[in-house]
Amino acid sequence: MRKVEIIGYGYYVPSETVEFDGQIRHRIPEGSSETQLSMAVTAAKNALSKAAIDINEIDCIVATSAVGIQPIPCNAALIHEQIAKGTSIPAMDINTTCTSFIAAVDAISYLIDAGRYNKVLIVASEKASLGLNPKQKESYELFGDGAAALILSKCEDGSAGVIYGKQNTWSEGAHDTEIRGGLTNYLPKYYVEGTEEYFFDMNGLKVLRLAGKKLPKFFEDFQKESGYTVNDIDMIIPHQASKALSMIMSRLGIPKDKYIDIVPEYGNMVSVAIPHAFMWAIDHGKIKKGDTVLLIGTAAGLTASAVLLKY
């Protein structure tokens, strides 16, 4: 076990909502001054406040959004400017799209365990509503905006930590979930009114099929390799990928009371969905100190990531 503990967390979800068939999505309304960056800053400040520490105690800022704020510099540097200007705290981005937060907790736990850093602030933030295509009903009605931040710290007494982490990527799904335009593949200058190249483009059925094919083996391997079965895990935080969540969970043999499903209330908040659902579960008494918690999800790639924590 890599000895790390969560000493603070915070999130931000816009209060404004839209509704589709009774499913609530929190989205920043057009014309609001809230941005991907401002939400990240609020979440980060909430996490620092919960941990009751000052930014100067942070040794590294890691941003884990799927989508960037600007092509240059990285998101973490822009967040740094808002909360850590005047310090020399290193800033870096880690990206595996929707599961970036898992990838960061997993990777950073090695650095903390080895003594490189003591306290790391991990921040995800997404303004998904900006990229939605009204012509794609499924994704248009699925996504939500928000941000979540967590402070991972060395756990001196070894009572908490990362038990096991795993990632796989199957790139036959690389184009099932994508935004093609905006960077070097399709430059902004090729934008013409009505083009869909700059919108989020998801083939939900193909993603579901590929995930359905790959996830059971991934989860089986995870249990074998980690030595933890579903029975040994107190709570599972799946990526809030879609309304098909319960179907996927049942396919993985995970009983209803063992996982968090807040898709009806929040939808898919991209890279924020996993940390937000995790924090929601803690705040709602579904996870307590000492519990064994599994964060697991799929991401554009197609990537599957999972990290097992002793909270």
Next chain:
Amino acid sequence: MRKVEIIGYGYYVPSETVEFDGQIRHRIPEGSSETQLSMAVTAAKNALSKAAIDINEIDCIVATSAVGIQPIPCNAALIHEQIAKGTSIPAMDINTTCTSFIAAVDAISYLIDAGRYNKVLIVASEKASLGLNPKQKESYELFGDGAAALILSKCEDGSAGVIYGKQNTWSEGAHDTEIRGGLTNYLPKYYVEGTEEYFFDMNGLKVLRLAGKKLPKFFEDFQKESGYTVNDIDMIIPHQASKALSMIMSRLGIPKDKYIDIVPEYGNMVSVAIPHAFMWAIDHGKIKKGDTVLLIGTAAGLTASAVLLKY
């Protein structure tokens, strides 16, 4: 020392060049089918071939470009699709802009040393020429295109490794080097002919001033913390940031024969500059097995990163 060794490397630089006052820049000409992705693929294949291993022996693909190919998915997943389709090798991006390659070698060395991965392919690729603003003479004449890839492997006998790594970010420089447009900050749909928001924007003088103020202390701290002085280091690979490289090196007390300066031949290849100069130095006999090598540079952020290797 984190026991890792470089078992293969490869790069790709377009053969087409432009010249400014005798300074050569390699750039993909307009209309060519070469892309940021195709260059990454060539570099990765060259690295695999040099290591004489098959992609199936790779445990993780890490992309370290400053700029993305698409907003979603991450660069590593798109590279995976070209060289690793059909495998389940995990793919992730690590980004600190120009020093992303250092950040990745530094972070991944912890994962390899701890036994998480055995062989990791790290790939940087940049088509900088796409983002240059003809109205900004300094940056317009500075940048070049290319890609570089390296395979980091567990070093069983402990003869090679990462001795020390360090990063600092000073976000008072966050806007001295940036591309503002293309993602959530300025969406592609706001593109209008003649706008400069989607171009690379560098205030070279401000960057130089801030780097000049911060780097000497960073380098002094690095030497103290690592226990290695300039005299103990065989070769230094600085980021090929600009024509002011020799000025910066002399300010850091690094003698002319101790560092690589190929700015006149290649310019600044963004995140590719450091790994490319490193590989260039090996190929030109400036670095041999067992040498102590320092990779060091600044990046948009402003970030400074350094990693000391026993090659």
